[in-house]
Amino acid sequence: MSVERHFDRDLDGLREAILRMGGLCEGMIHSAVKLVIESDPSLLPGITEREDRVNGLHLEIDELCLNLLALHSPAAGDLRLVAAALKVNSDLERIGDQAVNVAETGCFLSNLPQMKLGDVPRMAELAVAMLKDSLDAFAKKDVELAKSVIRRDDEEDRLKSQTFNELRSLMQSDASTIQRALDMILISRNLERIADHATNIAEDVIFMVLGQDIRHGVVPVDDVGDETRAAAPKSGS
């Protein structure tokens, strides 16, 4: 096999490993939220089993990336793909951690009288959709989809603050809810962190495709891809 064909095969393998890891994370969040909603701790082992696979892929993908850099010295767009993969890998691993946190807190909650879930199911739905779309954007190099992920993060932040305020009021009016309300606050913060990581992935996709680093608001998301306003691509294109 030629060096170029080895390289293409390795890049395909890298993309495929990222998407496999992303799929595991999506499933973990789904199960963790189901565990909370249905007070069903029997879902925990399936989640921790997938965490082990996510952690294995975390190490494997970093090694794939370093091997690609060492063997093929990629440039321009290929280099940006490898750099994006390193970052997406780290975000996915943290998403897996957050899903486990949701599930573990859900197990504590399942021993207590049920309380209303408020916006938590909506936060979960939004976070999973953002993750799924950020991974689709990575797979299809779809800048518009990545931009739509970034735009949705404000709604998740708003839901997190609203949930926090509602649960604090509930604790203040009824002390018997304190333990459960605290746990729900932790769960809503885990979900908001998942949405943050999906946003990071979307930003990495934009950098990978366009060579534009839009983090920290240096390019407003609505200006992304607009050549008249955007900075020139970095590291070639």
Place this chain on the structure above:
Amino acid sequence: MSVERHFDRDLDGLREAILRMGGLCEGMIHSAVKLVIESDPSLLPGITEREDRVNGLHLEIDELCLNLLALHSPAAGDLRLVAAALKVNSDLERIGDQAVNVAETGCFLSNLPQMKLGDVPRMAELAVAMLKDSLDAFAKKDVELAKSVIRRDDEEDRLKSQTFNELRSLMQSDASTIQRALDMILISRNLERIADHATNIAEDVIFMVLGQDIRHGVVPVDDVGDETRAAAPKSGS
């Protein structure tokens, strides 16, 4: 200047930028915790000003790393240094975010009657020491110091759980403390996250120096550097 000398100069510049960013983060945590302890919101602008510089360095260091990879195709230990720098960069940026969160919560708290700080100052001291030592380990390629950072993370986790339980009991016994206790719980979680990021940096230092990826417990920290038990270095050495 020869290509080799350009390369060495660029690597030195990268190391120097990471340490500058780390120094800013250390200062931010110090000020944020001082703000909480002294109920002094006037410290906030100095913290957000440093956050802007940290965010600027975050973009700059990623660009330095990609340029190094594109121009010099480093191998073995030099490649691992660049890969570690990419990750340390991301951890430091998140540490800066956490310090800002501590400071902002401290500003809310400063409008409320003071409450006892419990283990929060100790958690802050431990997190700052772990960050400082992880950066020293990076600068000096000191594996033993990196290992000592990783070992201290359990103590930070223990303090976080203890703080959570104490504050929950306080809320349950005196509803007038709910708002303040919630804020202190958030602060203690921010500090614990900072210690986690310092631990990540220490793990990256070990990989950078030894080529051993010890994350997810694949190599117990006490076995690091022990050739009879450890896996062979990856990607050359």
